[in-house]
Amino acid sequence: MATQIVTANRLGDGLVIYLAQGGAWTDRVEDAEIARDEGDATALLARAEAPDQATRVVGPYLMAVIDEAGVPRPASNREIIRALGPSVRTDLGRQALTRASEG
């Protein structure tokens, strides 16, 4: 089974978020909680789909990641673009924050 994390869109503004340790949601994919087997993945998704999450997130699902020494990196082009922002507008999305902090 591929290593997975849970992602969703934030209800209020639709921005991309990930389920982190302790049940909080984060916009940093590297802070997402990793599920390394089917049982962990099912439990992680169940937490994201709990009724109390319905006013916080939309459409949670499991996505494959590459586990780089405990840090999850998106595996697919789609999830890389979701995590960063449009590849044709690097001034928008989370990548813009990274650029700003580096600038």
Added chain:
Amino acid sequence: MYRYDEFDRTFVEERVEQFREQVARRLSGEIGEDEFRPLRLMNGLYLQLHAYMLRVAVPYGTLSSQQMRKLAHIARRYDQGYGHFTTRQNIQYNWVKLKEAPDILADLAEVEMHAIQTSGNCIRNVTADHFAGAAADEIEDPRIAAEVVRQWSSLHPEFSFLPRKFKVAVTGAPNDRAAVKVHDIGLQIVRDARGRTGFKVIVGGGLGRTPIIGATIREFLPKRHLLSYLEAILRVYNELGRRDNIYKARIKILVKDLGAEAFARKVEEEWSSLKDQAVDLPDGELRRIESYFAPPAFENLPAVTSGFEAKRFEDRDFARWAQRNVDAHRAPGYAIVTVSLKPEGGVPGDATAEQMEAVADLAAHYSFDEIRVSHEQNLVLPHVRQSDLYAVWQGLVAADLATANVGLISDIIACPGLDYCNLANTRSIPIAQRIGRRFAEIERQHDIGGLKLKISGCINACGHHHIGHIGLLGVDKKGEEFYQITLGGSADENAALGRILGPAFSAETVVDAVETIVDTYVDQRRAAEGFNDTLARIGLDPFKEKLYAPH
């Protein structure tokens, strides 16, 4: 332009307040996403990769300066300072917040706009020739019929839950700029032997995973019967269209399965019981709608303006722009200006708030306050005096909107692709940008001549790749972006579907492949022969040999 009556205004305003309540209930948790999703989609609000996306209808692509300024305001106030004009003459905002969506709709309602029926299995925004009311080759303004269909199809109770979405396009000219043969229903205004105007009715065209050129099911429909005939078509589709398989639910599949003649017979049978009922518009109401599309007060001008001609000699950049971006107008001394939204290396169809305002100002000063959105993702100033063309061009240069590439290889239609869209498999925009840069030298583009290149990031074909002279379809191969090339498509009155050239090219090699195709065409063409004519004469083989032969 059409103006809302009291019914239109009340309906749109009530809908805004209804949606405001629905959003509040969603945010409070009173309703869940399963209940809310169809409600937001009915108001044009999608959830895409990065955020909510609002698709705003621009009926038959016509905007006033005031409406364009409002679109700019929305881009600046609620979004990231830009909007994206689409292949259905709409505008999309990519970074909308849910709680602000009702405010955006309220702002739109102030200028008689909305986002209703820009999603869902209903009759979508009716599109039309973007040169409507201005084109020299026009028989009648197609926007009158488009407005009639818009009013009839808005919240039509019988056609709000069709098997699938339904798109109608109208052209009033023999040279089809509205791609009517690849719509669910295409209407072409024609004259009969007695000189009366009516509609040729084309049904069952479409792109997507099953591309089909529409079939003509009636050569001449008298204008007064438009709505009863459309109602007959929709009834046959609503009753017999498949609902068990989303991929086979469009009317094109029904027409294909039944055969066009059998489908036409069913429509005629249904119509025979409808046409004498009160479905068609009374003459008075039709005249009322027609009056909104009366031509503006054109001056009596000479057909050729000496000042314009002189400027073309004096200023080479202006001459080049005028050659590609200016078209013949029906009124002597006037011209149609196409504003390219395809700058070198830009995102096809994107415009900043400032650019929208610049176009609005130019329209107010020089084009009777009218703007059009084209399905080719450009803007149009439809009624410009030839003597004002130089001033308009200078205004466009100042707004970075004067790229002289309309109809050339860098005037690319591209869907948003994987950079924005939830359905896409691959990116479209970066390929369009790279092709634009590869052919950046404008003299080279002009030497190549008219060439339609269209890119879709998935099989849904929003980038119209099937009907490009050169079409690129993005496909995902084990996580890598590849692009399948088709040649020979056409969206005009000679509508045709492109043929697949061979194995797909990687993202790294596809721009080289496009250049090889273009070079092969230029080498092989005779005199001013167009791309599809050359292709018809020499076939695919010379292109395949250049692209796939071992080197």
